[in-house]
Amino acid sequence: MTDAIVLEQVGKVYDGVTVLEPASLSIARGQFVALVGGSGAGKTTLLKTINGLVAPDGGRVLIDGAATTDLDGPTLRRGIGYVFQEVGLFPHLTVAENVAIVPTLLDWDAATIAARTGELLDLVALPREVATRRPAALSGGQRQRVGVARALAARPAILLMDEPFGALDPVTRAVLSDDVRRLHDQLHLTTVMVTHDIAEAVLLADRIVVMHQGQIVADDTPRALLAGHPDPAVEALMQAPRRQAARMREIAGE
Amino acid sequence: MNSGLLSLLPERLAWHVVLSAAALGLGLLIALPLGVLAARSPRLRWPSLALAGLVQTIPSLALLALFYPLLLLLSNLAKGALGHGFSALGFLPSLLALTLYSMLPILRNTVTGLTGVDPAVVEAARGVGMTDRQRLWRVELPLAAPVIMAGVRTAAVWTIGAATLSTPVGQTSLGDYIFSGLQTENWAMVLTGCVASAVLALVVDQLLGLIERGTERRDRRLWGAGLLGLAVGLAAAVAPLAGDLAPRPARYVIGAKNFSEQYILAELMADRLESKGAQVTRKINLGSAVAYRALAAGEIDAYVDYSGTLWANVLGRKDNPGRAAVLDGLRTELKRRDGVVLLAPLGFENAYALAMRRDRAQALGIRTLADLAAKAPQLTMGGDLEFFSRPEWTSVETTYGLRFKARRQFQPTFMYRALGSGEADVISAFSSDGRIAADDLVVLGDPKGALPPYDAVLLIAPGRAEDRRLRAALAGLDGAITVEAMRAANYSVDRDADKRSPAEAARALDKGFGDGARAGDTHSFRGLASTATVIGRVCVPVRITPRPATPEWSVRASQPPAPRWS
Numbered sequence: 001m002t003d004a005i006v007l008e009q010v011g012k013v014y015d016g017v018t019v020l021e022p023a024s025l026s027i028a029r030g031q032f033v034a035l036v037g038g039s040g041a042g043k044t045t046l047l048k049t050i051n052g053l054v055a056p057d058g059g060r061v062l063i064d065g066a067a068t069t070d071l072d073g074p075t076l077r078r079g080i081g082y083v084f085q086e087v088g089l090f091p092h093l094t095v096a097e098n099v100a101i102v103p104t105l106l107d108w109d110a111a112t113i114a115a116r117t118g119e120l121l122d123l124v125a126l127p128r129e130v131a132t133r134r135p136a137a138l139s140g141g142q143r144q145r146v147g148v149a150r151a152l153a154a155r156p157a158i159l160l161m162d163e164p165f166g167a168l169d170p171v172t173r174a175v176l177s178d179d180v181r182r183l184h185d186q187l188h189l190t191t192v193m194v195t196h197d198i199a200e201a202v203l204l205a206d207r208i209v210v211m212h213q214g215q216i217v218a219d220d221t222p223r224a225l226l227a228g229h230p231d232p233a234v235e236a237l238m239q240a241p242r243r244q245a246a247r248m249r250e251i252a253g254e
Numbered sequence: 255m256n257s258g259l260l261s262l263l264p265e266r267l268a269w270h271v272v273l274s275a276a277a278l279g280l281g282l283l284i285a286l287p288l289g290v291l292a293a294r295s296p297r298l299r300w301p302s303l304a305l306a307g308l309v310q311t312i313p314s315l316a317l318l319a320l321f322y323p324l325l326l327l328l329s330n331l332a333k334g335a336l337g338h339g340f341s342a343l344g345f346l347p348s349l350l351a352l353t354l355y356s357m358l359p360i361l362r363n364t365v366t367g368l369t370g371v372d373p374a375v376v377e378a379a380r381g382v383g384m385t386d387r388q389r390l391w392r393v394e395l396p397l398a399a400p401v402i403m404a405g406v407r408t409a410a411v412w413t414i415g416a417a418t419l420s421t422p423v424g425q426t427s428l429g430d431y432i433f434s435g436l437q438t439e440n441w442a443m444v445l446t447g448c449v450a451s452a453v454l455a456l457v458v459d460q461l462l463g464l465i466e467r468g469t470e471r472r473d474r475r476l477w478g479a480g481l482l483g484l485a486v487g488l489a490a491a492v493a494p495l496a497g498d499l500a501p502r503p504a505r506y507v508i509g510a511k512n513f514s515e516q517y518i519l520a521e522l523m524a525d526r527l528e529s530k531g532a533q534v535t536r537k538i539n540l541g542s543a544v545a546y547r548a549l550a551a552g553e554i555d556a557y558v559d560y561s562g563t564l565w566a567n568v569l570g571r572k573d574n575p576g577r578a579a580v581l582d583g584l585r586t587e588l589k590r591r592d593g594v595v596l597l598a599p600l601g602f603e604n605a606y607a608l609a610m611r612r613d614r615a616q617a618l619g620i621r622t623l624a625d626l627a628a629k630a631p632q633l634t635m636g637g638d639l640e641f642f643s644r645p646e647w648t649s650v651e652t653t654y655g656l657r658f659k660a661r662r663q664f665q666p667t668f669m670y671r672a673l674g675s676g677e678a679d680v681i682s683a684f685s686s687d688g689r690i691a692a693d694d695l696v697v698l699g700d701p702k703g704a705l706p707p708y709d710a711v712l713l714i715a716p717g718r719a720e721d722r723r724l725r726a727a728l729a730g731l732d733g734a735i736t737v738e739a740m741r742a743a744n745y746s747v748d749r750d751a752d753k754r755s756p757a758e759a760a761r762a763l764d765k766g767f768g769d770g771a772r773a774g775d776t777h778s779f780r781g782l783a784s785t786a787t788v789i790g791r792v793c794v795p796v797r798i799t800p801r802p803a804t805p806e807w808s809v810r811a812s813q814p815p816a817p818r819w820s
Contacts, residue, residue: 090392102383150382
């Protein structure tokens with residue numbers, strides 16, 4: 001079976017600074033992949049090459065076996081769900097209009113859009129009465145739920161998320177991340193999520209890709225990475241969840 | 255008199271609204287797309303904002319004035335290339351200057367509004383698959399709309415205010431009240447113009463404010479109401495002009511420069527044409543240089559100018575061969591060069607002259623410019639806005655070696671006031687000004703003949719040279735107006751109490767001619783000899799413009815100046 005996402009020697013240089021060393025990565029359908037690493041590791045750049053928000057300097061990106069360069073950017077992006085770090089809801093549109101934006105751009109008919117909008121609000125566990133509100137009238141967690149609903153509106157097979165829970169309080173964060181994992185399984189999505197929170201990556205993802213200074217330094221299951229890795233940068237990263245887990249057990253008195 | 259004032263309001267307001275709305279609309283049409291481009295390209299942003307800012311630093315009156323010669327040049331080029339030109343006077347230069355003027359606030363706010371959109375929202379727009387165009391229309395413009403609307407409001411208020419300045423380039427506007435009122439010291443008139451344009455600006459500002467709040471709160475009803483209000487207001491204000499668009503019988507355009515005498519003479523000509531059943535449009539408050547060019551280009555059909563002005567400014571002559579020779583030279587040269595017909599000298603002079611209060615002149619023992627030269631270092635000279643840059647001043651200054659303590663410029667109305675209050679000791683007066691007699695001023699003698707003659711002459715546009723109705727209407731004006739009659743008419747308009755409108759003064763003046771003066775009406779062109787006779791007859795009492803120096807002059811100059819106007 002063709003992999004959902006394939007990156008072949010994809011690299012990016014900004015103003016003479018290499019942000020992303022040529023990297024290759026294959027993601028099978030249905031996988032939940034976390035891209036982790038410190039600030040400036042190149043994980044967001046790598047994520048954006050997938051939907052063409054960043055045009056790579058070299059290499060190519062294949063979605064379901066087709067090179068993205070064969071599609072124009074807007075068409076490519078309408079087929080891929082994208083959840084933003086700062087949510088990025090359109091403040092002048094209602095919740096319903098925000099959720100319906102991609103179907104609108106795809107020229108769905110009004111009745112189909114209305115039905116889909118209601119369905120999506122249910123899916124992300126939002127009450128239907130928020131539909132007519134503007135984003136400013138919602139809580140941070142509700143806003144990110146709208147963001148997820150907007151990303152899923154046109155039934156994409158791939159969901160990209162750029163630090164989706166970064167700005168949320170820990171309780172909301174835990175609930176929302178569980179919901180995202182549930183949606184991933186329920187809708188048979190292929191999900192790529194950027195996060196700097198290793199614990200979150202370990203808990204949610206099937207596979208963790210660790211980046212450091214523009215390079216992929218590790219790529220394995222959470223279990224394998226927790227067990228140990230020769231690269232000191234990866235080890236340093238994995239120390240945190242390991243220590244947290246140990247400390248939790250200690251406190252719980254096991 | 256107020257009802258008379260307000261009777262012109264609908265037309266002036268209508269033109270003011272049409273002009274401002276057209277300029278604002280055009281400004282929006284240019285500045286909005288330019289702002290969008292500038293917001294997207296930093297390379298374009300700096301130069302476009304700098305250029306718009308530069309335009310803003312040009313005083314609006316100067317901007318309007320600059321467009322006239324520019325358009326005239328273009329019109330002549332068009333005439334050469336396409337066979338017909340366009341009117342460089344009035345609406346077009348006003349529209350273009352005001353459009354340029356309205357652009358900066360719209361451009362600046364469009365750029366500010368668009369670049370100020372949250373980058374996360376812009377990224378989201380790209381991320382959900384919007385094209386550049388969709389992003390602009392669906393996200394960026396709606397989000398920037400309140401800021402852009404604030405710019406449009408500023409532009410609207412500026413444009414409506416600056417539109418009053420379109421009067422001197424021949425566009426009817428509320429400025430007609432202000433310019434005419436200032437000139438004739440009719441403060442009620444000035445106030446009418448100010449209040450009308452201020453109220454207009456306020457109303458438009460409020461309606462645009464409604465739209466601004468509507469876009470801010472995304473309230474369709476609010477901005478809809480604002481738009482509706484603007485549309486209804488525009489239609490109502492413009493309605494009085496609707497009749498003007500219908501075809502009408504032959505139309506004449508009578509021009510006037512920006513002072514009382516010109517208003518009166520224009521009314522006199524217009525009145526005569528109208529009594530012959532013609533439709534007449536008045537273009538008043540034209541700039542001095544604008545008026546002649548407008549006539550030569552056929553944009554006005556007739557107006558009154560002065561021989562010395564035409565001699566120096568139009569023909570560029572610096573010599574002074576004497577009154578008759580100047581008139582004769584003008585008649586042939588203007589015809590040859592521009593096809594302009596010098597129909598008739600009206601019989602009086604409105605010459606530049608230096609004047610003082612009688613008591614002050616007597617105290618200082620000043621009767622002539624030669625006497626003045628000796629006392630000048632203790633005195634302040636007041637000039638109207640153009641006097642010090644005119645060749646007459648250079649001529650007087652060098653001929654008599656005048657060195658004043660100080661020089662000050664005034665709007666003419668305030669110049670006379672300055673003489674009264676002592677802010678100026680000597681002023682540049684006009685010999686036909688009613689205030690000379692009324693304020694008890696003396697006009698200083700010019701024994702060396704430094705000041706050229708300024709016979710008032712009636713000029714006809716090339717295209718109207720053979721127009722029978724115009725000729726018949728203006729017949730009999732040849733040599734018909736004495737300087738006393740003109741002064742009296744001017745004063746009746748300029749005085750503080752019992753003011754007359756220029757139209758009333760014109761009717762009184764026309765009545766005063768008597769039938770004899772109109773007898774020879776078909777002979778507009780007269781020979782040199784008869785012209786000289788007429789001028790001699792009419793102007794003897796004035797004698798402020800000297801002939802070339804002869805021994806006779808020293809005698810005259812030594813006489814007390816009183817008989818000259820008493």
